Amino acid sequence: MKDITRYQGIIPAFYACYDKDGDISPAAVRALTRHLAAKGVKGVYVGGSSGECIYQSVADRKLVLENVMEAAEGKLTVIAHVACNNTRDSVELARHAESLGVDAIAAISPIYFHLPDYAIAKYWNDMSAAAPNTDFVIYNIPQLAGVGLTMPLFREMLKNPNVVAVKNSSMPVQDIQMFKDEGTRNGRPFVVFNGPDEQLVSGLAMGADGGIGGTYGYMPELYLKLFDLVQAGDLANARALQYDVDNIIYATCATKGNMYAVIKEILRRREGIDLGGVREPLYNLVPEDEPQVALCVRMVDAAMEKWAH
Numbered sequence: 001m002k003d004i005t006r007y008q009g010i011i012p013a014f015y016a017c018y019d020k021d022g023d024i025s026p027a028a029v030r031a032l033t034r035h036l037a038a039k040g041v042k043g044v045y046v047g048g049s050s051g052e053c054i055y056q057s058v059a060d061r062k063l064v065l066e067n068v069m070e071a072a073e074g075k076l077t078v079i080a081h082v083a084c085n086n087t088r089d090s091v092e093l094a095r096h097a098e099s100l101g102v103d104a105i106a107a108i109s110p111i112y113f114h115l116p117d118y119a120i121a122k123y124w125n126d127m128s129a130a131a132p133n134t135d136f137v138i139y140n141i142p143q144l145a146g147v148g149l150t151m152p153l154f155r156e157m158l159k160n161p162n163v164v165a166v167k168n169s170s171m172p173v174q175d176i177q178m179f180k181d182e183g184t185r186n187g188r189p190f191v192v193f194n195g196p197d198e199q200l201v202s203g204l205a206m207g208a209d210g211g212i213g214g215t216y217g218y219m220p221e222l223y224l225k226l227f228d229l230v231q232a233g234d235l236a237n238a239r240a241l242q243y244d245v246d247n248i249i250y251a252t253c254a255t256k257g258n259m260y261a262v263i264k265e266i267l268r269r270r271e272g273i274d275l276g277g278v279r280e281p282l283y284n285l286v287p288e289d290e291p292q293v294a295l296c297v298r299m300v301d302a303a304m305e306k307w308a309h
Contacts, residue, residue, distance in 0.1 A: 065078075198245075261284050
């Protein structure tokens, strides 16, 4: 019987960490890992959207994961997103992740070409076969991948005993219920992660075991509090906190620079952690973004004062 308790809780999606030249900064990767561990999160999700994975090479992604694992020192659940837009590189990353001892590997469906279910299943199963002793997480994000996790494809993937979870980033909360219900049939332990940060309360109420989110990393205290409120049945305060978090997210998205550029600047100002900028074609901050960035910092400060004590 699979132990799924290591996946239950708040798991920030790990941010890309660059030096002044735009190359991977191992020192920044280690600093961010230790920072998040000290905040008390359950784990980290490495190499996904927040990690700017589609703009990084295989060597970049290996370097990031190696430094996360070194700094985590076994204190965090580590899920490594290994999908590339071809099977060969994905298999290489899967094999590498298992060699480092990650808890699970994860993968989106292939992007650009819309493949049939049987081709997607083979793509995922080939990765899983390259890491046969490691759990596998399906990452469902149809708004970016261009294809969603259908129930026939999901049932096909459940034939693989290493498939233990879905990271569900589709917007309908109903999808969480469907994947949870189908995944746990016949007493099988199965995890569903809420993906859209703006609806974590709804996802948890519908049965999600925890969340993986791109905005968790710069305000983890708020998401940890939100998770605890839902677990305690205090939905009124959980909803109020969700509203505050959502307003911060909306403000973070209201700049010319990319959202992750704003997030990294907030982390630099509030926590003293320098993760560099974002990798092009993502757009870095421009001078006219300054008032909005300063507003975001104040909003996070105010929410921390209100909720995180």
